[in-house]
Amino acid sequence: MTATAAPTVYPLTIENCGRELRFDQAPGKVLLLNGTSVAEVESFVALGIQDRILANSQSYGVSDDPSMVAEIRRVPTAGLKLNDNFEVPREQVLALKPDLVISTWAGGFDDKIGSVTRDQLAQAGVTSYVTPVNCAFGDPVASPADQDRLKTQSIESSFELLLQLGQIFDVQRRAVDHVNQARAKIEQIKQRVSGKQPKNVLVTYPGMAMMNSNGLPAVFAGGIYDDIVGRAGGVNAFAGSTSAELAEINAEALAAAKVDVLVIGLFQENENADKLAADLFAKFPQWEASKTRTYTSVSDSFYLGPLNTVAVEKIADAAHGKQ
Numbered sequence: 155m156t157a158t159a160a161p162t163v164y165p166l167t168i169e170n171c172g173r174e175l176r177f178d179q180a181p182g183k184v185l186l187l188n189g190t191s192v193a194e195v196e197s198f199v200a201l202g203i204q205d206r207i208l209a210n211s212q213s214y215g216v217s218d219d220p221s222m223v224a225e226i227r228r229v230p231t232a233g234l235k236l237n238d239n240f241e242v243p244r245e246q247v248l249a250l251k252p253d254l255v256i257s258t259w260a261g262g263f264d265d266k267i268g269s270v271t272r273d274q275l276a277q278a279g280v281t282s283y284v285t286p287v288n289c290a291f292g293d294p295v296a297s298p299a300d301q302d303r304l305k306t307q308s309i310e311s312s313f314e315l316l317l318q319l320g321q322i323f324d325v326q327r328r329a330v331d332h333v334n335q336a337r338a339k340i341e342q343i344k345q346r347v348s349g350k351q352p353k354n355v356l357v358t359y360p361g362m363a364m365m366n367s368n369g370l371p372a373v374f375a376g377g378i379y380d381d382i383v384g385r386a387g388g389v390n391a392f393a394g395s396t397s398a399e400l401a402e403i404n405a406e407a408l409a410a411a412k413v414d415v416l417v418i419g420l421f422q423e424n425e426n427a428d429k430l431a432a433d434l435f436a437k438f439p440q441w442e443a444s445k446t447r448t449y450t451s452v453s454d455s456f457y458l459g460p461l462n463t464v465a466v467e468k469i470a471d472a473a474h475g476k477q
Contacts, residue, residue: 261292347387
């Protein structure tokens with residue numbers, strides 16, 4: 155599937171989470187809510203439109219793109235201070251008078267966590283936008299279509315965000331070029347691993363142990379995570395698991411998992427992938443990966459965002475050898 159580009163004709167009207175959004179021109183004062191995401195700010199950087207950002211609250215310590223951390227640090231934050239729910243408080247959002255507020259999930263506009271609501275923004279003349287794949291995330295009354303979109307999320311969800319931002323900001327050519335190049339790269343990897351026995355892949359972020367009720371490294375599976383592993387010629391060791399199920403994984407479940415390839419997710423800039431892998435190999439010597447010392451590392455390329463092809467290639471190289 156090849157994406158094509160056409161200039162934006164304003165006024166532009168798009169549908170977003172059941173709401174109709176109208177843009178009379180490309181927004182110039184964008185506020186990015188946190189949502190423990192970097193998908194949105196990295197997409198702006200990838201499209202070269204970070205100069206449209208008035209205030210950004212998204213950040214990450216490491217990146218699979220050597221330039222990304224520095225690029226994000228250059229984006230204005232306008233002194234934003236997150237509340238106890240790690241979100242930008244309502245008062246700060248309204249005080250900055252943005253023309254567009256973007257949240258990575260529908261719950262980012264929930265007043266129960268101190269956030270501004272979409273209705274409050276509309277009353278202030280501000281447009282609000284939710285990353286399309288996450289319209290049902292945090293919205294119990296989301297449409298069946300949006301619920302299905304969340305359940306079937308994939309790398310295409312990252313492309314959908316890029317292409318829609320390209321349309322809103324009239325930078326379609328940049329978005330289309332990025333998506334087409336990514337699809338071509340993934341197709342090359344698909345051809346390389348085609349016919350080979352799929353490898354069992356465990357993706358774990360030791361630095362996110364707070365996400366596991368047993369204090370173990372966080373395990374990532376389901377949705378886009380399974381898709382990335384699958385396109386790399388692997389099968390996620392905990393494929394199809396829900397967030398609640400992943401949070402309850404214990405040492406016994408990890409020990410019993412079939413793991414041919416270990417993927418270490420890096421969260422903080424002081425983390426050492428070699429040491430983290432060695433620690434897990436020592437704790438779970440029964441894994442095939444422990445016996446062969448087969449592992450790789452990723453950081454932000456394993457999340458929703460513009461860098462997914464990096465994760466696909468790194469996992470494919472570890473599972474089936476470099477081209």
